Amino acid sequence: MTKVVIVGAGVAGINAATKLVDNNFEGNIVIIDMGKNPYDRLPEEVMTGMLGAGGWSDGKLTYHTSIGGQLSKYCGDEKAMELMDQVINNFKRFHPKPEEVQCSNPVAEPDFIKPYFGLRLFPVWHVGTDYLHEIGKNWYDYLVDNGVEFVWETKVVDINFETQQAFIEPEGQPYGYFNYDTLIFGVGKSGIDFGKQLAERYELPTEPKSVQIGVRFEAPQKHFQKLIDVSYDFKLYRKYDDKGVSLRSFCTNNNAAYVAAEHTYGDISYNGHAKKDESYRNDMTNFGILMEIRGIDKPFDWSRAAVEKLQHEGVGLFYSPSQRVPSKTSEGDYVKTHVVNSMDPLWEAIGDYASYIHEFIEDMEKVFPTLGKDWGIYMPEVKYLSPEPLVNYEDLSLTRFPNVHFVGDALSARGITVSGAQGTYVAEALLIDEDHKEKIKKYPDFIENIEF
Ligand SMILES: Cc1cc2nc3c(=O)[nH]c(=O)nc-3n(C[C@H](O)[C@H](O)[C@H](O)COP(=O)(O)OP(=O)(O)OC[C@H]3O[C@@H](n4cnc5c(N)ncnc54)[C@H](O)[C@@H]3O)c2cc1C
Numbered sequence: 001m002t003k004v005v006i007v008g009a010g011v012a013g014i015n016a017a018t019k020l021v022d023n024n025f026e027g028n029i030v031i032i033d034m035g036k037n038p039y040d041r042l043p044e045e046v047m048t049g050m051l052g053a054g055g056w057s058d059g060k061l062t063y064h065t066s067i068g069g070q071l072s073k074y075c076g077d078e079k080a081m082e083l084m085d086q087v088i089n090n091f092k093r094f095h096p097k098p099e100e101v102q103c104s105n106p107v108a109e110p111d112f113i114k115p116y117f118g119l120r121l122f123p124v125w126h127v128g129t130d131y132l133h134e135i136g137k138n139w140y141d142y143l144v145d146n147g148v149e150f151v152w153e154t155k156v157v158d159i160n161f162e163t164q165q166a167f168i169e170p171e172g173q174p175y176g177y178f179n180y181d182t183l184i185f186g187v188g189k190s191g192i193d194f195g196k197q198l199a200e201r202y203e204l205p206t207e208p209k210s211v212q213i214g215v216r217f218e219a220p221q222k223h224f225q226k227l228i229d230v231s232y233d234f235k236l237y238r239k240y241d242d243k244g245v246s247l248r249s250f251c252t253n254n255n256a257a258y259v260a261a262e263h264t265y266g267d268i269s270y271n272g273h274a275k276k277d278e279s280y281r282n283d284m285t286n287f288g289i290l291m292e293i294r295g296i297d298k299p300f301d302w303s304r305a306a307v308e309k310l311q312h313e314g315v316g317l318f319y320s321p322s323q324r325v326p327s328k329t330s331e332g333d334y335v336k337t338h339v340v341n342s343m344d345p346l347w348e349a350i351g352d353y354a355s356y357i358h359e360f361i362e363d364m365e366k367v368f369p370t371l372g373k374d375w376g377i378y379m380p381e382v383k384y385l386s387p388e389p390l391v392n393y394e395d396l397s398l399t400r401f402p403n404v405h406f407v408g409d410a411l412s413a414r415g416i417t418v419s420g421a422q423g424t425y426v427a428e429a430l431l432i433d434e435d436h437k438e439k440i441k442k443y444p445d446f447i448e449n450i451e452f
Contacts, residue, residue, distance in 0.1 A: 002027030004430065005166055005180035007156045009033035010052025011416050012186035012408030012423035014139060015087055019427035021146040025434060029148045030178060032168060034155040034190075038136035043331055046260055046271075047190040049152075050136045053409075054416045058253050058273040059127030060233050061088050061417050067122055067235075068415030074393040075425060087420030088125055094138040100276070101125050104232035113227065113236065116363040120235035120248070128276030129330070151178075156194075159183065161202060161401045181403060184426055186419070188409045189264060192384050195410045196300070204398060205390040207412075211299040212383035213306060213350060214247070214290040214357055216270040218327060219375040221254055221285040223368045228254055228285070238360070244295045245353065247360050250288035250381075256280035258330045259378055261316070261337070267307050268316045268336060270378035275330055284327060288381040289360050293353060303382055309349035310380045312338035317345055320376035327376075337378055346379055388412045395429030396422060405429075 004020070006013040009031045017029050035041060035048025038055065047053045063084055065072040071080040092098040105123040113119055127135070144150065151168070157175075158167040165177045187194055199206060227234050237248040253274035261268045272286040296302050310317055318326045318337040326335045346354040365371050389406055390399050396411060398404045405426040408419035 002181045002434070003179065004029050004182045004184065005178050006031045006184040006186060007159075007166060008052060008186035008188055008191060008408070008410070009035070009050050009150065010186050010188045010408055010419065011054035011087075012188075012410075012413070012419040013184060014051055014143070014423070015090060015420035016184050016186070016407065016423035016427040017143055017148050018090055018139070019086070019424045020430065021143060021148060023427075023431050025427075025431060027181070027434070030151060031143075031148060032151040032154050032156055032166065032178065034153065037150065037152050038133065038140050041136075046262060047188070050140050051132065052186075052188045053190070054419065055132055055136045056129060056273070057132065057416065058129060058251065059091070059132045059416070060251065061091060061125040061127065062122060062233070062415055063088065063124065063417060064120075064122030067120070068413060068418035069409075070388075070412035071418045071421055074391075074396065074422075079425075080421065083421035083424050084417045086424050087417050090139070090420070091125070091127055091135060094135045094142065095127070095131060096134045096138070097131070100131070101127055102232075106231035106234075110227065110230050113367050116367050117236040117238055119227075119231065120237060121231075122235075124233045126232055129273050130275050130277050130280075156187075159185075159198060161198075161398075161404055164403070182430060183404045184407055184423070185404060185410055186407045186423060188419075189262075189384065191410060193265065195389075195406070196387060199387055199389050202400065204400060206387040207390060209299050209385040209388060211293040211296050211303050212290055212385060213293070213303055214250075214288055214381050215346070215377040215379045216259055216272055216286055216381045217249075217289050217361070217375060217377050218257075218259060218272075218284060218286040218324075219371060221257070221283045223371040223374065224254075224285050227368075228252075234287075236364075240356065245291060245293050245356055247289060247291045247356055250290040252285065252287035254285050256282055256330075257284045257286050258282075259286050259327060259335045260329065261335060264382075264384065265304065265307075267304075267311050268314070269307055269380050269382045270316060270335075270337075271381060273330075280330055282327070289357055289377075290381060290383065291353060291356055300384060300387065303384055306349045307380050307382050310345055312340075317379045318376060319343055319379070320373075322373040322375070324374070324376040326378070335378065343377075349380070383414060385412075385414075396426050
C-alpha cells in the first residue's frame with residue numbers, strides 16, 4: 001500500500017490530505033508536524049501546529065490568480081480558480097457557522113485614492129482568527145476519523161530523497177525515521193531554512209526570486225474607513241518599473257486588529273491578524289507596506305541581513321511620529337518591540353529603498369486627510385521567499401525526485417488559498433496516479449488508451 005508522508009500540517013498539507021481522504025485514497029497518510037494538535041495549540045504558537053501559520057492567521061481567503069503567490073503558472077488560470085474554490089469550500093465546510101464567512105468584492109477603484117495609488121480589485125472571504133481554531137478542530141477530527149495518522153510535536157530534521165526516509169526528532173525521544181513512497185513537503189515559512197538546506201544539499205535547480213520587505217503600519221481605523229467600506233483587505237499599490245521596485249499594502253486587518261511578532265531564524269518581524277468576536281474590538285487597522293525589489297543578488301541573504309539590522313536586544317523596532325505607543329496583542333501583552341525615535345534604522349538596514357516606504361506613507365497622509373501623523377510602524381515585515389525549487393508543473397514534484405512534491409510557502413505560495421490549492425493540486429495528481437495503477441492491474445491494455 002502506498003505510504004504518503006506529509007511534512008507539515010499547514011494549510012497545504014491539510015488540504016492535500018483532505019482531497020485524498022475525500023476520494024477514498026487507498027494508501028496510508030501520515031502527517032508529521034513540529035507543532036501541536038488544535039486542541040492543545042496555544043495562541044502564541046503562531047506558526048506551528050494544525051493548519052500551520054494559517055491556523056492562527058486572520059483567515060483572509062483571497063480569490064485571485066495574481067494574489068498569494070504562484071499557482072496559475074503551474075496549472076493555468078481556470079484550474080487555479082477551481083482549486084481555490086475547493087480550498088474556500090473546505091474552510092466553510094468545517095466552519096461551525098459557515099454563514100458568517102463574509103466576502104468583500106470591490107468592483108471599482110475609488111476616485112479619492114487617485115492619482116497616488118492604484119487599488120487591486122479581487123474578492124476576499126474573511127474567516128477571522130477565533131473561528132479558525134474551531135475550524136481546525138473540526139477538520140482535524142474529520143481527518144483522524146478517516147484514518148489519517150498525525151504525529152505532533154515532532155520535527156523532521158532530515159530527509160534522504162534517495163532512500164526515501166524522513167528523519168524525525170520527537171521531543172525527548174531518540175532519533176527515528178519514517179519511510180515513504182511519496183513525500184509532500186509543506187513546511188511553510190517556519191521550515192524555510194530546512195527547505196533551503198535540502199535544496200542546497202541535493203543541488204536542486206531553482207527559479208530566481210525577489211526581495212519582499214517593508215514595515216507593518218498601524219493606525220486607528222477611522223482614518224481608513226472610507227476605503228475599508230470599499231474593500232476590507234484593500235491592496236493599495238504603486239510601481240517604479242524602471243527601478244525594479246513595486247509596493248503594496250498587504251494583509252489588512254480591521255475592527256479587532258492585532259499586530260503579531262513572527263519568529264524566523266531567531267529574529268523578530270511583524271505581521272497582523274484580526275479577531276471576529278466583538279469583545280476583541282479595538283477599532284484599529286494594521287497592514288504591511290511591502291516592497292518587492294527585483295534584481296538583488298542573493299535576495300534571501302540580503303533580506304536576512306536587513307532584518308538583523310532592525311533588531312534590538314532580540315526584538316524588532318517601533319516608530320511613531322506622534323508618540324503613539326506599541327499596541328497590545330489579543331492576549332493583552334504589549335507587542336514585543338523596541339521603540340525608536342525616527343525611521344533612520346530603516347535607512348541603515350535597506351539603504352535608499354527606505355525612501356519608497358517613506359513616500360508611500362506621506363502619500364497616504366494626503367489621501368486620508370484625518371490620518372496626519374496618527375500612526376506607528378513596526379519594523380521589519382518580511383516575506384522570505386525561499387529559493388523556489390524547480391518542479392514539474394503537472395504535479396509540483398521535484399524535477400530530480402518525482403516522488404517528492406513541494407507545496408505551499410515552501411514552494412512559491414504566500415497565502416492560505418494558494419497554499420491550500422497547491423496541496424489539492426498535488427493530491428489530484430496522486431489520485432490520477434493511483435487510479436492509473438489500479439486500471440493497469442485490471443485492464444493491462446488500459447495504458448495503451450489513456451492520455452495524460
Ligand atoms: C500572523 C499571520 C497572519 C496571516 N494572515 C493571512 C491571511 O489572512 N490570509 C492569507 O492568505 N495568508 C495569511 N498568512 C500566511 C498564511 O498563513 C501562509 O501563507 C500559509 O499558512 C502557508 O501554508 P503552508 O501550508 O505552506 O505553511 P504553514 O501553514 O506555515 O504550515 C507549515 C507547517 O509545517 C510545520 N513544520 C515546519 N517545519 C517542520 C519540520 N521540520 N518538521 C515538522 N513540521 C514542520 C509547521 O509546524 C507548520 O504547522 C498569515 C501568516 C501569519 C504568520
